[in-house]
Amino acid sequence: MANGITPRIKDYSQWYLDIVTKAELADYAPVKGCMVIRPNGYELWENVQKNLDSLFKSVGVRNAYFPLLIPESFMRKEAKHVDGFAPECAVVTHGGGKKLEENLYIRPTSETIIWSMYSKWIQSYRELPLVLNQWCNVLRWEMRTRLFLRTSEFLWQEGHTAHASEAEANARAKQMLEIYKTFVEEFMAIPVLAGDKTPAEKFAGANITYSIEGMMQDKKALQLGTSHDLGQNFGKAFDVQFINQSGTREHVWGTSWGVSTRLIGALIMAHSDDQGLVIPPRLATTSLVLIPIWRQTDERSKIIEFTQQIKKSLEKQHKIILDDREQYRPGFKFNEWELKGIPLRIEIGPKDVENKQVIAVRRDNKQKIPIPVNQLIDKIPSLLNEIQHDLLAKARIFQQENTKKIDHYPDLKNLLNQDGGFAMIHWCGSSECEKQMNTETKGTIRCIPWSAESEPGHCPVCQKTSSKRVVYAKAY
Amino acid sequence: MANGITPRIKDYSQWYLDIVTKAELADYAPVKGCMVIRPNGYELWENVQKNLDSLFKSVGVRNAYFPLLIPESFMRKEAKHVDGFAPECAVVTHGGGKKLEENLYIRPTSETIIWSMYSKWIQSYRELPLVLNQWCNVLRWEMRTRLFLRTSEFLWQEGHTAHASEAEANARAKQMLEIYKTFVEEFMAIPVLAGDKTPAEKFAGANITYSIEGMMQDKKALQLGTSHDLGQNFGKAFDVQFINQSGTREHVWGTSWGVSTRLIGALIMAHSDDQGLVIPPRLATTSLVLIPIWRQTDERSKIIEFTQQIKKSLEKQHKIILDDREQYRPGFKFNEWELKGIPLRIEIGPKDVENKQVIAVRRDNKQKIPIPVNQLIDKIPSLLNEIQHDLLAKARIFQQENTKKIDHYPDLKNLLNQDGGFAMIHWCGSSECEKQMNTETKGTIRCIPWSAESEPGHCPVCQKTSSKRVVYAKAY
Numbered sequence: 001m002a003n004g005i006t007p008r009i010k011d012y013s014q015w016y017l018d019i020v021t022k023a024e025l026a027d028y029a030p031v032k033g034c035m036v037i038r039p040n041g042y043e044l045w046e047n048v049q050k051n052l053d054s055l056f057k058s059v060g061v062r063n064a065y066f067p068l069l070i071p072e073s074f075m076r077k078e079a080k081h082v083d084g085f086a087p088e089c090a091v092v093t094h095g096g097g098k099k100l101e102e103n104l105y106i107r108p109t110s111e112t113i114i115w116s117m118y119s120k121w122i123q124s125y126r127e128l129p130l131v132l133n134q135w136c137n138v139l140r141w142e143m144r145t146r147l148f149l150r151t152s153e154f155l156w157q158e159g160h161t162a163h164a165s166e167a168e169a170n171a172r173a174k175q176m177l178e179i180y181k182t183f184v185e186e187f188m189a190i191p192v193l194a195g196d197k198t199p200a201e202k203f204a205g206a207n208i209t210y211s212i213e214g215m216m217q218d219k220k221a222l223q224l225g226t227s228h229d230l231g232q233n234f235g236k237a238f239d240v241q242f243i244n245q246s247g248t249r250e251h252v253w254g255t256s257w258g259v260s261t262r263l264i265g266a267l268i269m270a271h272s273d274d275q276g277l278v279i280p281p282r283l284a285t286t287s288l289v290l291i292p293i294w295r296q297t298d299e300r301s302k303i304i305e306f307t308q309q310i311k312k313s314l315e316k317q318h319k320i321i322l323d324d325r326e327q328y329r330p331g332f333k334f335n336e337w338e339l340k341g342i343p344l345r346i347e348i349g350p351k352d353v354e355n356k357q358v359i360a361v362r363r364d365n366k367q368k369i370p371i372p373v374n375q376l377i378d379k380i381p382s383l384l385n386e387i388q389h390d391l392l393a394k395a396r397i398f399q400q401e402n403t404k405k406i407d408h409y410p411d412l413k414n415l416l417n418q419d420g421g422f423a424m425i426h427w428c429g430s431s432e433c434e435k436q437m438n439t440e441t442k443g444t445i446r447c448i449p450w451s452a453e454s455e456p457g458h459c460p461v462c463q464k465t466s467s468k469r470v471v472y473a474k475a476y
Numbered sequence: 477m478a479n480g481i482t483p484r485i486k487d488y489s490q491w492y493l494d495i496v497t498k499a500e501l502a503d504y505a506p507v508k509g510c511m512v513i514r515p516n517g518y519e520l521w522e523n524v525q526k527n528l529d530s531l532f533k534s535v536g537v538r539n540a541y542f543p544l545l546i547p548e549s550f551m552r553k554e555a556k557h558v559d560g561f562a563p564e565c566a567v568v569t570h571g572g573g574k575k576l577e578e579n580l581y582i583r584p585t586s587e588t589i590i591w592s593m594y595s596k597w598i599q600s601y602r603e604l605p606l607v608l609n610q611w612c613n614v615l616r617w618e619m620r621t622r623l624f625l626r627t628s629e630f631l632w633q634e635g636h637t638a639h640a641s642e643a644e645a646n647a648r649a650k651q652m653l654e655i656y657k658t659f660v661e662e663f664m665a666i667p668v669l670a671g672d673k674t675p676a677e678k679f680a681g682a683n684i685t686y687s688i689e690g691m692m693q694d695k696k697a698l699q700l701g702t703s704h705d706l707g708q709n710f711g712k713a714f715d716v717q718f719i720n721q722s723g724t725r726e727h728v729w730g731t732s733w734g735v736s737t738r739l740i741g742a743l744i745m746a747h748s749d750d751q752g753l754v755i756p757p758r759l760a761t762t763s764l765v766l767i768p769i770w771r772q773t774d775e776r777s778k779i780i781e782f783t784q785q786i787k788k789s790l791e792k793q794h795k796i797i798l799d800d801r802e803q804y805r806p807g808f809k810f811n812e813w814e815l816k817g818i819p820l821r822i823e824i825g826p827k828d829v830e831n832k833q834v835i836a837v838r839r840d841n842k843q844k845i846p847i848p849v850n851q852l853i854d855k856i857p858s859l860l861n862e863i864q865h866d867l868l869a870k871a872r873i874f875q876q877e878n879t880k881k882i883d884h885y886p887d888l889k890n891l892l893n894q895d896g897g898f899a900m901i902h903w904c905g906s907s908e909c910e911k912q913m914n915t916e917t918k919g920t921i922r923c924i925p926w927s928a929e930s931e932p933g934h935c936p937v938c939q940k941t942s943s944k945r946v947v948y949a950k951a952y
Binding site for chain 2: 027029030031034035036037038039042043045046062063064065066067068069070071074087088089090091092093094095096097104106113116117120121132136137139141143152153155
């Protein structure tokens with residue numbers, strides 16, 4: 001048990017929590033269900049924010065900030081929305097030493113407060129589309145929590161857009177899901193399936209919910225992001241009307257979409273191993289750690305000097321840690337930086353100084369690569385790219401190997417109870433069959449993938465015909 | 477009344493609100509005392525965050541995130557702290573549909589929750605110093621609010637550090653105030669006085685509070701940032717002990733420091749004019765707006781093409797808006813971009829195309845500068861630097877001209893009631909004299925400036941001796 005981490009094979013849940021706590025990514029807060037995101041974990045979130053925000057801005061999204069507290073009456077304006085969210089809200093009843101006239105809800109999501117402002121700001125088609133996003137905290141009371149994956153308070157971004165037509169709103173909802181897919185695959189190296197949620201699984205207040213679904217190392221599905229086509233539901237609930245180009249009044253169409261600190265949980269569960277965290281290079285703040293290794297004290301200064309020169313030559317391109325602590329042995333340092341997931345370790349010993357080379361060790365597959373010092377400037381970026389590429393490829397193969405076409409209900413039950421993974425099944429479209437499967441297999445339809453090819457088949461429950469397969473799995 | 481903005485001379489408060497709302501920086505939220513930060517305003521906050529965060533990181537600060545909700549019992553652990561903050565808190569009494577066993581406070585500031593975690597994380601001098609910061613929302617119930625300057629909920633950063641010695645903590649508190657001063661002067665172009673708060677004005681729970689104080693255009697003071705030397709107050713309240721290098725146990729010393737979205741209010745009040753917002757170039761997302769001007773339709777395509785070439789040549793270095801809207805006249809566009817504070821406007825008319833030049837118009841002083849097209853790449857950055865420099869210089873002169881040495885109490889009363897501005901007065905150090913002045917002049921001692929030279933004098937109230945002057949003014 002290196003680094004005190006429970007092996008995955010022994011106890012996957014404990015393995016996950018060991019990584020979160022021992023790599024100092026997060027800790028339990030004194031308030032039940034809440035977490036403290038520690039600097040190592042927050043750094044990952046900052047990198048998510050920075051890169052995703054720049055993708056957002058490239059498609060015309062602007063950031064804003066809406067209030068934390070929502071009047072109870074606002075929550076009640078969209079009937080399905082309040083039914084979905086009110087039971088899990090935290091409620092402020094007192095402020096400034098007095099009982100409030102109206103209770104205030106801590107936002108579980110901000111559709112209601114934002115649409116109340118849209119009703120003030122939007123009069124004409126000229127103000128549309130309105131494409132806003134906010135990075136903030138939200139709170140949904142949770143009884144069974146797990147650090148990053150499910151906590152009462154979490155950090156997220158929520159985009160809220162208003163449009164002059166149904167088609168434009170729908171296109172935006174799909175576009176933002178594509179942005180999520182791009183980000184999660186290209187930066188987080190997690191392959192995902194994009195698709196429609198079933199009506200039973202959609203967001204409270206949406207007409208259609210789209211999601212991206214990834215497979216974790218325990219073969220369970222994790223929903224990584226959602227995007228909602230809200231139709232005119234909030235436009236009508238908050239009476240947001242605009243004068244269209246023909247001069248008549250219409251209600252505005254809307255979307256909303258979000259990803260949260262749950263992504264950090266996904267990052268851990270998709271790539272890490274029994275030695276600790278594995279960070280894809282494109283999300284790592286520190287790309288490499290340099291570890292000078294000496295046996296005799298008289299070797300030390302020469303090796304340190306050599307290492308410092310290497311640091312100097314690389315630090316314009318990469319954030320680097322030079323670990324020259326004297327009180328720890330190299331093996332201890334290797335363990336520590338493996339635990340923390342730094343993509344590359346560079347070992348520099350007495351022989352390396354002589355040979356003008358170093359040994360690079362990849363965090364992902366432990367491969368050792370000797371690199372002549374004069375090739376470092378080219379070799380390090382290409383190695384980091386290779387790691388990024390290989391992590392995605394490995395996760396993709398894992399997902400493919402654990403995705404099976406299932407046609408008969410007993411096989412579905414077996415798959416979910418034994419091997420796990422994604423079952424590609426036909427489904428008739430009825431909520432009854434869906435519910436029966438949920439109850440009997442503890443799985444859910446994760447999504448109806450956009451990539452699903454047309455293929456005739458039969459619902460495993462009722463045997464009615466179906467034209468394409470859906471993804472069915474146990475999920476977080 | 478250009479752009480519908482009330483002139484400063486007529487009604488300064490209304491002028492401020494007009495700019496905030498008409499430049500679409502912020503709006504009133506449905507919950508009393510809360511605000512919505514609109515994209516134009518949030519962009520300014522993003523630029524504050526980006527630049528200040530990078531200054532923080534250059535002095536070893538790491539970001540983290542601590543929970544929004546604080547158990548009531550935590551608030552009660554530091555006696556002065558709870559007295560100072562409890563009356564202005566919002567209180568959550570219900571969650572998940574049930575009455576809670578213990579009330580939860582929405583953080584008015586996070587010392588208590590953070591020090592409760594520090595007691596878990598800190599055992600030895602090896603874990604020290606611990607230098608964390610969080611960017612988040614906080615809430616303090618306010619009855620009299622003003623957008624950006626004083627709202628119930630606001631955004632801020634709060635740094636919280638733990639140290640092994642009193643001297644190290646004190647040095648950190650001062651260092652962070654210096655960082656604020658650097659940021660506010662170099663990026664926001666607002667000159668500030670850094671100094672100690674009086675004991676009566678310090679933070680509830682601190683031993684010493686340091687602040688930076690700027691002068692707004694109405695000659696009132698605005699506190700722009702504070703840094704607190706907490707001594708061992710929170711270390712003791714949360715029993716955070718560490719084993720020092722000699723092997724004995726001691727309580728940890730602490731600091732905390734913060735700036736908020738109030739900075740955006742300061743930015744507006746320091747530089748803007750009756751035409752609208754003025755943004756210092758180093759805080760502007762968009763540096764320049766290109767406005768092609770044509771009279772006959774047949775000139776249009778040539779001018780637009782010329783303008784697009786200019787945009788192309790500059791857009792690697794600067795964020796640019798090209799305003800080629802056909803439905804608006806140039807004058808309308810000038811007004812709009814002046815209102816929104818874009819630092820430079822570039823006018824391009826038919827003659828300019830012929831002469832291969834453009835007319836640059838500075839937002840700050842309306843100066844018109846013809847620039848040959850082939851000099852734009854060099855000239856634009858130097859013009860932006862000039863604007864940045866001139867804004868600070870102008871604000872500095874204004875502050876100096878409105879800062880007076882006052883030695884007699886009647887003169888102090890006159891200054892505060894008539895001209896306004898900063899009075900540099902002697903003060904004996906007693907809270908009684910301070911309180912009497914507050915009551916009788918409606919001013920406060922803003923700070924005891926670090927830059928104050930030793931000079932013998934007498935307290936204007938009690939005539940006791942004093943060795944240096946303090947800054948006295950009316951304040952927001």
